[in-house]
Amino acid sequence: MAFHDTLVYINSTVESISAQFIRIPGSAIVLRYVRSSYQNDPMRSFLELCLFLFAVRYFLASKYSFAKKDFIKLSTKEVDDLVHEWTPEPLVAPLDEADQAEVDKIPVIVGISGPKVKLSTGKSVMNLASFNMLNLLGNDQIRERAIKTVRGYGVGACGPSGFYGTQDVHIQTEKDISNFLRVPASIIYAQALNTITSTIPAFAKRGDIIVADSAIGLAIQKGILISRSTIRWFQHNDMDDLERVLQQVHNDFKGQPLTRRFIVTEGLFENCGDIADLPKIIELKYKYKYRLILDESCSIGVLGKTGRGLTEYYNIPATEVDMIVGSLATTMCAGGGFCAGSEYVVSHQRISGNGYVFSAALPGYLAATASESISIMQSSPEIFAQLLANTRAFRAIIDKMNYMYSPSDPDSPLIHLQLNPEVLESRKIDDEDKFLQDVVDECIANGVLISRNKVVPSQEVFPVESTLKIMITTGLTKRETEKAAAVVKAAVSKVMSKVPKVKH
DSSP states (O other): OHHHHHHHHHHHHHHHHHHHHHTSTTHHHHHHHHHHHHHHOHHHHHHHHHHHHHHHHHHHSOOOOOOOTTSOOOOHHHHHHHHHHOOOOOSSOOOOHHHHHHHHTOOOEESSOSSEEEETTSOEEEEOSSSOTTSOTTOHHHHHHHHHHHHHHOSOOOSBIIIIIOOHHHHHHHHHHHHHHTSSEEEEESOHHHHHHHHHHHHOOTTOEEEEETTOOHHHHHHHHHHTOEEEEEOTTOHHHHHHHHHHHHHHTTTSOOOOEEEEEESBOTTTOOBOOHHHHHHHHHHHTOEEEEEOTTTTTTSSTTSOOHHHHTTOOGGGSSEEEEESSSTTOSOOEEEEEOHHHHHHHHHHOHHHHSSBOOOHHHHHHHHHHHHHHHHOTHHHHHHHHHHHHHHHHHTTOSSEEOOSOTTOSEEEEEEOHHHHHHBOOSOHHHHHHHHHHHHHHTTEEOEEOOOOGGGOSSOOOOOEEEEOOTTSOHHHHHHHHHHHHHHHHHHHHTSOBOOO
């Protein structure tokens, strides 16, 4: 009897609550939604109820408080003493002896950089350690254009390009770049490093496929990793291996949903100085239906009869390359970077390129500097013939060395020198980097500034060879270039003479 009374009480209570709920405006809509939801998906109604109860519990809960009984109450003096005794951890670990010695040996240039510079030690040297290959750094025409732009536009855009950072000088520079490269459009970024790391992730996403050269630079590596795409590597500049990888990808993903696929490589490789086989890459690109991303940071303003890069060097229309990425901070002596291609490629990056959307725009005077550099390159094509002549004059001497050889292309003004394998076997060279640094120091002592190719091994996907890094410039005459080559050759021989032979 008691059970029956309980059921009657529950039913009457539910009916009473229902009657009261129906009187609430909009209750009929809520009931209709709940009934419909329950019929279609009961779990959905349950989860929504749980979320509603959690929200109510969260907002009604008391705020978190530190007022706990087990806390030790300190006096003001004790707090002050503890703060005084506390020593924060250093943001950067102190340098060890080897790193400090390397930092101390970094030459410091006093005044304006150029083909001939003065170091803080007071010594004057020929500068073969700068990307100032066309000797545009310090050019009077460029300097005047930069000064005029600073007076009219200030020193910064102070805003992202897509918001209020774009100025007419940026638009003009983009037109100048696209006209120079003979492509429909281009876009400029504020940082050279962020250009390729923004361009690749703007197009390649998780599930897409990227086939990349194993010798690409660090910035390109980071751009590929950020994209979260599936990465396949091919041996450096080995077109047979590239085709093998492309065929393997074709076989592995046959029958699966179609994804975007890219080949990524450099035009002139910064870490070794050789040149990509663009005709073969384009042939394979069409054969296997890939898009090509070509980084020409080191080849624009260097290769080709008029400095238009690898496409001109091979006499291939630039439109055959889907995306040409480059730096404005190398031969153009400005700052930032660019990506050139079709209107679609450029328009997509204006809303999807992280470095373009979220970074302040390139300062106006740097954009104007890049435009002026392009103007000089177009009006003075003879500088490229001079650069090539100086490069070949340098190589004619340096290629006769016994202890080192250059893996760089004969037409590349970016020259790397590395020790011959037989030298490493016959000489007791415990630390290759130290040996190269001794060569650098000897060259500086004799009036020629060169550098080592320095990388952070832990950041590189593949090991990078230890090399000397030399950059030829039109700011020196052919005779001065030959003299510099003779100094480098003599420095290598002198340092090698101090290295004992391996006893067998």
